[in-house]
Amino acid sequence: MSDPREATLGTAAIEFIPESAPDAKAFLSVRDLRVHFPTDDGLVKAVDGISFDVERGSILGIVGESGSGKSVTSQAILGLHTGTSAKLSGEIWFDDKNLLAASEKELRALRGAEIAVIFQDPLSAMHPYYKVGAQISEAYLVHNKVSHAEARKATIAMLDRVGIPNPAARYEDYPHHFSGGMRQRAMIAMALVCQPRLLIADEPTTSLDVTVQAQILELMKDLAKELDSAVILITHDLGVVAETCDSVVVMYGGQCVEKGSVDQLFYEPEMPYTWGLLGSMPRLDRTRQARLTPIAGQPPSLIQVPKGCVFNPRCRYIDRVPGNRCKTEHPELVETTTKGHEVRCHIRPAERRQIFDNEILPSL
Amino acid sequence: MIRFIIRRLLGAAVVVWIVSVVTFVIFQLAPTLSHQSPIYYYIAKQPPPVGSVQFKELEHAFGFDRPLFQQYWFWLSNIFHSHTISNGTGETSSCHFPCLGYSFKLHTPVSTLIWQALPVSLSLAVGASILWLVGGVLVGTISGLRPGSLFDRVGMIGTLTAVSIPIFFTGPILLLLVVYQWKWLPDVSYAPLTKDPAQWLRSMILPWIALAFAFAALYARLTRANMMETMGEDFIRTARAKGLPRRTVVVKHGLRAALTPIVTIFAIDLGTLIGSTVITETVFNLRGLGWLSIQSIRTKDLPVIMGVTIVAAIALVLANLIADIMYAVIDPRVRFS
Numbered sequence: 001m002s003d004p005r006e007a008t009l010g011t012a013a014i015e016f017i018p019e020s021a022p023d024a025k026a027f028l029s030v031r032d033l034r035v036h037f038p039t040d041d042g043l044v045k046a047v048d049g050i051s052f053d054v055e056r057g058s059i060l061g062i063v064g065e066s067g068s069g070k071s072v073t074s075q076a077i078l079g080l081h082t083g084t085s086a087k088l089s090g091e092i093w094f095d096d097k098n099l100l101a102a103s104e105k106e107l108r109a110l111r112g113a114e115i116a117v118i119f120q121d122p123l124s125a126m127h128p129y130y131k132v133g134a135q136i137s138e139a140y141l142v143h144n145k146v147s148h149a150e151a152r153k154a155t156i157a158m159l160d161r162v163g164i165p166n167p168a169a170r171y172e173d174y175p176h177h178f179s180g181g182m183r184q185r186a187m188i189a190m191a192l193v194c195q196p197r198l199l200i201a202d203e204p205t206t207s208l209d210v211t212v213q214a215q216i217l218e219l220m221k222d223l224a225k226e227l228d229s230a231v232i233l234i235t236h237d238l239g240v241v242a243e244t245c246d247s248v249v250v251m252y253g254g255q256c257v258e259k260g261s262v263d264q265l266f267y268e269p270e271m272p273y274t275w276g277l278l279g280s281m282p283r284l285d286r287t288r289q290a291r292l293t294p295i296a297g298q299p300p301s302l303i304q305v306p307k308g309c310v311f312n313p314r315c316r317y318i319d320r321v322p323g324n325r326c327k328t329e330h331p332e333l334v335e336t337t338t339k340g341h342e343v344r345c346h347i348r349p350a351e352r353r354q355i356f357d358n359e360i361l362p363s364l
Numbered sequence: 365m366i367r368f369i370i371r372r373l374l375g376a377a378v379v380v381w382i383v384s385v386v387t388f389v390i391f392q393l394a395p396t397l398s399h400q401s402p403i404y405y406y407i408a409k410q411p412p413p414v415g416s417v418q419f420k421e422l423e424h425a426f427g428f429d430r431p432l433f434q435q436y437w438f439w440l441s442n443i444f445h446s447h448t449i450s451n452g453t454g455e456t457s458s459c460h461f462p463c464l465g466y467s468f469k470l471h472t473p474v475s476t477l478i479w480q481a482l483p484v485s486l487s488l489a490v491g492a493s494i495l496w497l498v499g500g501v502l503v504g505t506i507s508g509l510r511p512g513s514l515f516d517r518v519g520m521i522g523t524l525t526a527v528s529i530p531i532f533f534t535g536p537i538l539l540l541l542v543v544y545q546w547k548w549l550p551d552v553s554y555a556p557l558t559k560d561p562a563q564w565l566r567s568m569i570l571p572w573i574a575l576a577f578a579f580a581a582l583y584a585r586l587t588r589a590n591m592m593e594t595m596g597e598d599f600i601r602t603a604r605a606k607g608l609p610r611r612t613v614v615v616k617h618g619l620r621a622a623l624t625p626i627v628t629i630f631a632i633d634l635g636t637l638i639g640s641t642v643i644t645e646t647v648f649n650l651r652g653l654g655w656l657s658i659q660s661i662r663t664k665d666l667p668v669i670m671g672v673t674i675v676a677a678i679a680l681v682l683a684n685l686i687a688d689i690m691y692a693v694i695d696p697r698v699r700f701s
Binding site: 075078080104108109110111112113116117119121124125126127128129138139142143174176190 | 597598599601602603604605606607608609610612617620621694695696697
């Protein structure tokens with residue numbers, strides 16, 4: 001195995017040959033996605049009108065607090081809400097197919113093969129009764145017409161590629177034999193064994209040791225590049241976003257409140273919630289020992305979403321908008337003066353920049 | 365895995381030993397503590413007057429003249445080595461391993477009585493358990509996959525009803541309708557499987573159904589609850605995310621995990637049933653261990669009571685052992701902890 005990449009591609013390369021020049025056209029396009037769950041207490045609007053595009057080979061970060069609708073969005077893309085009480089509307093275009101209108105059979109053919117997920121907690125995400133290798137082979141076998149021996153070979157090559165030492169022996173181990181970091185590597189192998197074009201990483205490093213987090217992210221990034229897969233990285237860790245992503249969607253209360261490129265979000269953030277996130281992020285690259293500023297208040301109830309701007313109960317700047325509009329009028333997601341940077345906020349753009357430069361930036 | 369089995373075997377042996385001590389203390393020692401000679405219960409007739417030569421001879425023969433610990437040892441060792449049992453008035457029996465005593469009431473060695481009764485109890489318990497396991501798991505799985513559906517609601521009301529009806533009601537009703545009213549089955553008595561399989565089957569069908577009825581309902585509810593819980597697990601989401609067909613997700617990933625706790629309960633239920641199907645045996649006139657124990661209690665036939673108790677306890681210990689081993693086979697995490 002001189003070239004691990006060759007070993008990884010192996011037989012699968014015949015099934016799917018990555019196009020030589022990745023065009024910049026978005027191949028995943030989510031339009032006005034809503035996921036609502038009817039419950040006894042009322043309608044839970046877990047995701048309420050979110051739109052974004054993912055370009056081939058790019059990495060999109062979705063950030064937000066717990067319960068902001070990040071994971072629900074990713075599961076909607078996989079069509080995993082079928083069979084539950086969830087009500088979905090909007091469109092999810094994958095190439096020329098609307099996944100929300102696709103049949104379960106069509107979705108099944110895409111799951112694992114074209115769109116794969118790395119889940120948050122690999123211990124509970126893997127079946128405790130089956131060998132790690134068998135679980136990865138299973139994903140390979142269901143999408144490729146190959147023998148068990150070939151699937152095993154592809155799996156071992158993939159385990160080797162994700163950095164698991166002695167992969168042929170580890171193939172026979174159960175998930176509980178693996179350490180947390182190794183388990184997440186195996187999870188990545190499981191997601192990538194069919195060389196999907198879209199990889200959804202749902203908080204892939206949350207349950208891991210900090211020292212392992214960076215390795216796992218690096219590995220994921222490398223592999224996505226190697227296989228020409230686009231990545232949606234769901235996280236609440238802005239540091240991870242800054243290091244990894246090309247563009248970012250900030251979610252709050254089931255809505256997108258700001259989106260743009262990583263540079264736009266980190267150097268010219270315009271939404272008070274994004275400011276709050278940046279202010280509460282610990283940083284090691286600053287000498288000043290400033291205290292972290294938490295965002296006051298609690299995330300909103302998804303049953304009784306605040307009237308007006310969804311962030312208004314926690315926003316420190318609602319008095320900057322005349323006429324109490326923050327509490328009465330729902331702001332639209334509007335493009336700022338920079339292209340591709342969209343913000344959902346009533347504060348005038350010039351004033352937003354002024355607040356950020358004068359009040360937020362000095363304390364970051 | 366082998367070390368695991370050896371450990372469990374040793375554990376089972378210890379439990380069997382404890383059972384032997386408890387059985388000895390309860391049945392052999394209890395009458396002594398109340399200043400009564402237990403000899404009466406052994407020889408099945410009025411013993412000679414206390415203090416007479418014959419009485420002392422009997423006491424010596426049954427070991428009651430020894431200190432307590434020696435009495436236990438005497439009783440235990442008598443199970444393993446051949447000896448002659450006499451009631452002091454001419455009736456004697458030679459007893460070989462496993463010597464559980466001799467019933468002077470029934471003029472039969474206890475082991476013979478148990479060997480006659482055990483196949484009946486085994487047939488009843490095993491046959492019924494297969495019925496309820498298949499039926500209960502099937503209903504429970506379908507219900508658990510679609511909680512709140514019509515099937516689920518009807519099924520759960522049905523199982524609640526089935527759990528609530530006792531066997532001494534379902535049994536006679538079944539007999540009345542199936543045998544006497546509709547005459548679908550002949551009124552036959554038990555025949556050993558090895559001698560007449562057809563009659564064995566005909567005689568066992570109704571007892572199986574009656575016994576399985578309540579258990580099936582219980583297992584349906586258990587399976588449903590486990591299935592619902594398992595289908596919400598992260599690894600099920602992973603299985604779906606891999607693009608596996610629904611049947612694979614449900615059976616290979618869901619059912620296997622959902623059934624694990626049921627396997628344990630099943631083995632223990634089966635083990636318990638072998639000595640405790642008293643009502644079913646009575647209703648259907650089957651002479652199994654349950655019937656034997658009731659008979660021997662009624663006639664104060666102490667050797668038989670002790671023998672049945674020990675055999676039933678060993679059956680339960682064995683069932684537990686099998687449950688443990690099966691658990692380890694199913695769940696790889698158990699093997700190493």
